[in-house]
Amino acid sequence: MTTAFGATDVKAAEQFSWPAFFGPFHMIVLHFPIGFLTLTVMLELRAMLKPERNSRRAVAFALPITTATALVTVALGWMRAGAGEFDEHLLAWHRIAGIGVLFFCLFAWLMHRAFVQAPGSFAFRFGYRGLLLAAFICLSLAGHFGGSLTHGSGFLTLNAPPAMKRLLAGPPAESTTAKPAGGSLYTKFVQPAFAKKCYSCHGSDKQKGKFRLDLREAMLKGGDSGEPVVTPGDLEKSRLLYHVLLPRDHDDAMPPKGKEPLSPEEIVAVGQWILSGAKFE
Ligand code: HEC
Structure with a gap:
């Protein structure tokens, strides 16, 4: 199991779990x-423009449903997060905001009932709207x-007009301006390809299979399999190449x-890059 081509199915060892099964439904229910x-x-907003009884009733009807769906979404989100494949920092903010939705909806609902x-109560009306x-x-x-x-x-800005992207990116960092003209195999071919086709799952935000590809040390270490993914100078021991060469419908492609x-x-550029030492410069 040391070479790429001997890597066996890690999935067989996986245990079934209900939270892991329900978790992905978070993506549907959240809507x-x-x-x-x-x-x-x-x-x-309508009730504010037309303060009549029906408007209030409509809100009284919608709020508990909103709260209930938020509750289910938070519960499923909890199960989804358990998979441990997400960026901790982003996940923490997402979790706080999601729970915030639930709590504010719940209190808004209770306050609306009081209202x-x-x-006539000014406090209830504005308290509820604030919530x-x-x-x-x-x-x-x-x-x-x-x-x-x-x-x-x-x-969101992946396909934004170039001018907007430049604006959002801010002034170029020192390191990029200091690069030699032309750039290396890595900066010219390999990294752009990884950035476009891999970082969404193996970048700073998310590490599917616990594998991260944007830092050399993490890349060499590999992910879930616990075996090195790239062995500089040795194509056959570099499973990364194996994964990108598999037929498109293969599970491990x-x-x-x-x-x-x-x-x-x-792929050729990645191969040459591994042969020449897989340097991140
Ligand atoms: C849509 C998400 C997604 C994208 C995009 C993606 N991967 Fe993966 N990758 C995964 C998942 C999920 C796993 C874990 C697979 C498993 O455990 O069965 C994985 C695992 C891997 C592994 C195995 C790590 C290990 O230690 O076994 C390698 C190598 C890998 N990916 C390379 C790449 C490369 C190179 C690219 C870009 C060409 C890429 N991946 C793009 C989702 C993705």
């Missing part, structure tokens, strides 16, 4: 609190951090089925 909370906010009992606003802000943040978790940060594969030129 409900998004829809319901947005609807509730719109109903409230319905005592429609609803807070829930909505948390929702936006949770959505943003969640998007970065699954697609990598910067996924990288990037996985459905994602844009490395082009033949890129």
